Amino acid sequence: MSAIRETADQVATLGEKYKYGFVTDIEMEVTPKGLNEDVVRLISGKKNEPEWMLEWRLGAFRRWKEMTEPSWARVHYPKIDYQNSSYYAAPKANPKLESLDEVDPKLLETYAKLGIPLHEQKLLAGVAVDAVFDSVSVATTFKKKLGEAGVIFCPISEAIREHPELVKKYLGSVVPVSDNFFATLNSAVFSDGSFVYVPKGVRCPMELSTYFRINASETGQFERTLIIAEEGAYVSYLEGCTAPMRDENQLHAAVVELVALDGAEIKYSTVQNWYPGNEEGVGGIFNFVTKRGDCRGRDSKISWTQVETGSAITWKYPSCILRGDNSVGEFYSIAIANNYQQADTGTKMIHLGRNTRSRIVSKGISAGHAQNTYRGLVSVHPKAENARNHTQCDSLLIGKSCGAHTVPYIESRNPSARIEHEATTSKIAEDQLFYCTSRGINQEEAVALIVNGFCKEVLQQLPMEFAVEAQKLVGISLEGSVG
Amino acid sequence: MLEIKDLHVSVGGKEILKGLNLSIGAGEVHAIMGPNGSGKSTLSYTLAGRVGYDVTGGSIIYKGEDLTALPTDARAAKGIFLAMQYPVEIPGVTTINFFKTALNSQRRARGESDLDAVSVLRLVRGKAAALKVPEEMLKRALNVGFSGGEKKRLEILQMALFEPSLAILDETDSGLDIDALKLVADGVNALRAPDRAMLVITHYQRLLNYIVPDRVHVLSAGRIIKDGGKELAHELEAKGYEQIIKDAA
Numbered sequence: 098m099s100a101i102r103e104t105a106d107q108v109a110t111l112g113e114k115y116k117y118g119f120v121t122d123i124e125m126e127v128t129p130k131g132l133n134e135d136v137v138r139l140i141s142g143k144k145n146e147p148e149w150m151l152e153w154r155l156g157a158f159r160r161w162k163e164m165t166e167p168s169w170a171r172v173h174y175p176k177i178d179y180q181n182s183s184y185y186a187a188p189k190a191n192p193k194l195e196s197l198d199e200v201d202p203k204l205l206e207t208y209a210k211l212g213i214p215l216h217e218q219k220l221l222a223g224v225a226v227d228a229v230f231d232s233v234s235v236a237t238t239f240k241k242k243l244g245e246a247g248v249i250f251c252p253i254s255e256a257i258r259e260h261p262e263l264v265k266k267y268l269g270s271v272v273p274v275s276d277n278f279f280a281t282l283n284s285a286v287f288s289d290g291s292f293v294y295v296p297k298g299v300r301c302p303m304e305l306s307t308y309f310r311i312n313a314s315e316t317g318q319f320e321r322t323l324i325i326a327e328e329g330a331y332v333s334y335l336e337g338c339t340a341p342m343r344d345e346n347q348l349h350a351a352v353v354e355l356v357a358l359d360g361a362e363i364k365y366s367t368v369q370n371w372y373p374g375n376e377e378g379v380g381g382i383f384n385f386v387t388k389r390g391d392c393r394g395r396d397s398k399i400s401w402t403q404v405e406t407g408s409a410i411t412w413k414y415p416s417c418i419l420r421g422d423n424s425v426g427e428f429y430s431i432a433i434a435n436n437y438q439q440a441d442t443g444t445k446m447i448h449l450g451r452n453t454r455s456r457i458v459s460k461g462i463s464a465g466h467a468q469n470t471y472r473g474l475v476s477v478h479p480k481a482e483n484a485r486n487h488t489q490c491d492s493l494l495i496g497k498s499c500g501a502h503t504v505p506y507i508e509s510r511n512p513s514a515r516i517e518h519e520a521t522t523s524k525i526a527e528d529q530l531f532y533c534t535s536r537g538i539n540q541e542e543a544v545a546l547i548v549n550g551f552c553k554e555v556l557q558q559l560p561m562e563f564a565v566e567a568q569k570l571v572g573i574s575l576e577g578s579v580g
Numbered sequence: 581m582l583e584i585k586d587l588h589v590s591v592g593g594k595e596i597l598k599g600l601n602l603s604i605g606a607g608e609v610h611a612i613m614g615p616n617g618s619g620k621s622t623l624s625y626t627l628a629g630r631v632g633y634d635v636t637g638g639s640i641i642y643k644g645e646d647l648t649a650l651p652t653d654a655r656a657a658k659g660i661f662l663a664m665q666y667p668v669e670i671p672g673v674t675t676i677n678f679f680k681t682a683l684n685s686q687r688r689a690r691g692e693s694d695l696d697a698v699s700v701l702r703l704v705r706g707k708a709a710a711l712k713v714p715e716e717m718l719k720r721a722l723n724v725g726f727s728g729g730e731k732k733r734l735e736i737l738q739m740a741l742f743e744p745s746l747a748i749l750d751e752t753d754s755g756l757d758i759d760a761l762k763l764v765a766d767g768v769n770a771l772r773a774p775d776r777a778m779l780v781i782t783h784y785q786r787l788l789n790y791i792v793p794d795r796v797h798v799l800s801a802g803r804i805i806k807d808g809g810k811e812l813a814h815e816l817e818a819k820g821y822e823q824i825i826k827d828a829a
């Protein structure tokens with residue numbers, strides 16, 4: 098049964114505005130505010146990291162001190178005081194648990210509120226969950242089944258200790274330490290994140306999902322994710338997040354690296370619902386993320402799907418480096434910006450190999466006073482014979498005070514390349530709303546229905562359980578946008 | 581069932597309905613005929629509660645309740661249905677999903693429980709077969725790429741599905757081929773019931789051969805200028821609007 102069909106039910110059950118606005122009352126261990134070499138050493142020490150990892154972090158930190166924050170994105174925010182933030186937080190009882198029964202009930206309660214049914218539903222759904230609560234992973238399920246298949250799925254802090262040869266080989270190989278201001282900061286102070294390794298010829302037996310939560314006030318969150326698919330391997334990874342309601346702006350600067358070797362395929366899906374700030378634009382998460390996939394092998398494929406409804410500011414360009422011949426990169430995106438949210442997001446498709454293909458489908462929805470920018474680069478290098486790109490970039494405006502901007506950059510240095518770009522901008526028509534309401538559908542549900550229809554191509558790319566959640570989010574994030 | 585008194589409606593600051601009176605009893609079918617631009621669709625949108633159709637005077641009493649302050653979706657839940665002259669396309673939303681959403685919205689507003697996808701599908705299938713709406717159409721995006729006649733048939737299918745108390749059909753017959761016209765008329769006639777009223781807007785007396793009205797009204801320049809039985813439609817066909825309007829003046 099199509100998940101799209103369930104839209105109505107899903108959306109209708111949602112009443113509250115931002116229902117994930119709560120703070121779990123668990124004792125936190127937080128480093129003092131500020132950033133210097135001692136803080137980097139402290140983070141590394143907390144993780145019992147080997148010396149080489151500490152050196153790597155310190156190298157990044159020294160570079161970061163020389164860098165300046167980028168200002169080219171179409172987003173505006175007060176200057177971030179990097180010395181007024183704390184860079185590490187962990188629940189105090191740092192448990193090593195065999196089963197969920199041992200998990201702090203307060204944590205489980207939080208997950209329940211978030212609708213993350215660690216206990217039963219995920220088990221039933223066959224999803225392994227590496228739940229990252231703030232910075233430390235506290236529960237990992239399905240390890241055994243994955244282990245039998247030879248798949249490694251663990252917190253990256255564990256991978257650094259247990260699989261140093263893999264981490265050394267691939268960490269920073271897609272997003273170099275000095276790639277950009279936020280990625281370099283992340284390299285110095287990353288707290289935790291996920292590590293996935295799928296060996297040659299293995300099709301990962303389940304969807305992998307991690308739920309990230311930001312729960313400590315004024316603590317930057319620096320996730321680090323590394324996914325490696327060996328020759329002929331396949332993996333689908335789901336990332337989803339919600340954050341408690343907070344007044345302070347919280348910085349989030351994650352780095353995600355994907356490596357696909359010959360004939361491998363990685364599908365990476367995100368539903369992002371961090372606190373966007375209130376209706377007046379106060380508070381909310383700053384989300385500055387570097388996500389990049391390297392189609393290193395021939396015939397490999399990397400597919401990004403994202404549903405971005407949260408954060409006060411989003412700065413995010415999941416990209417594909419199409420290095421291997423015949424490799425394929427895909428980017429499917431829904432970006433919703435309401436009230437005073439600012440989103441500057443898009444993708445980069447870098448065609449290096451021959452017969453490489455990329456496809457971009459971007460659906461931007463703006464409401465309230467929001468500004469939504471699609472920024473995309475398609476670059477074809479001289480050796481990329483027969484490169485193909487198709488970009489479809491659609492914007493939907495709700496109301497009069499919002500804005501949609503499309504900034505496509507195209508660089509072609511091979512005459513055989515074929516690059517197609519289509520862009521549309523539309524408004525939710527009054528006659529569509531009238532038609533829906535005349536059939537008994539209330540205004541907000543009608544908006545959600547129409548917007549979900551507009552986003553259908555992207556929603557269809559998501560795994561089932563995420564599609565349902567994403568549809569709900571579309572409804573929630575646009576509440577009050579018409580009327 | 582419906583009591584409209586001295587109704588004045590403005591659209592975009594311009595008065596379109598200028599003191600319209602109309603009374604429809606339960607179980608009755610009334611027809612409204614009138615030249616282009618006389619205000620027929622304006623009346624139907626006003627009854628459905630479309631935003632921008634400002635009631636500047638008079639009253640609309642439906643089942644004893646004044647409708648004027650009630651939002652569109654609440655009117656639908658109370659059993660008012662408008663089959664539109666120009667049904668609207670909604671890309672990406674499948675027809676069956678739309679039906680389910682609408683049906684359950686109405687049910688919820690009335691305090692009834694939701695129907696699940698399977699029950700909705702079963703319900704829709706039965707009604708769709710009678711109107712010869714192919715199942716394949718239900719899986720397509722609502723009205724997107726549908727022919728004019730298909731859109732109209734889909735409107736009647738929704739009427740059959742929602743079982744309204746007051747159905748307003750705004751030129752449902754235009755764009756229908758002869759066979760479809762009969763199908764639609766059969767569909768409408770099947771819904772005729774002692775507790776249901778219908779208002780049929782049409783330009784052609786042909787439709788009224790199939791859906792035989794209890795009363796016929798002639799609308800001109802925002803007012804009902806003549807009422808009669810079903811024979812009035814024949815008279816209109818023979819004389820034309822101009823003559824009838826002159827006679828009434």
Ligand SMILES: Nc1ncnc2c1ncn2[C@@H]1O[C@H](COP(=O)(O)OP(=O)(O)OP(=O)(O)O)[C@@H](O)[C@H]1O
Nearest residue numbers: 591592594596614615616617618619620621622623
């Ligand atoms: N937004 C508007 N601003 C000004 N005039 C309007 C507006 N909308 C409709 N009108 C006018 O109101 C009048 C009545 O229109 P309406 O659609 O009700 O006519 P109708 O009787 O349904 O005609 P038809 O037989 O062609 O369907 C027309 O003259 C139309 O131009």
Ligand SMILES: [Mg+2]
Nearest residue numbers: 620621622665
């Ligand atoms: Mg009309």
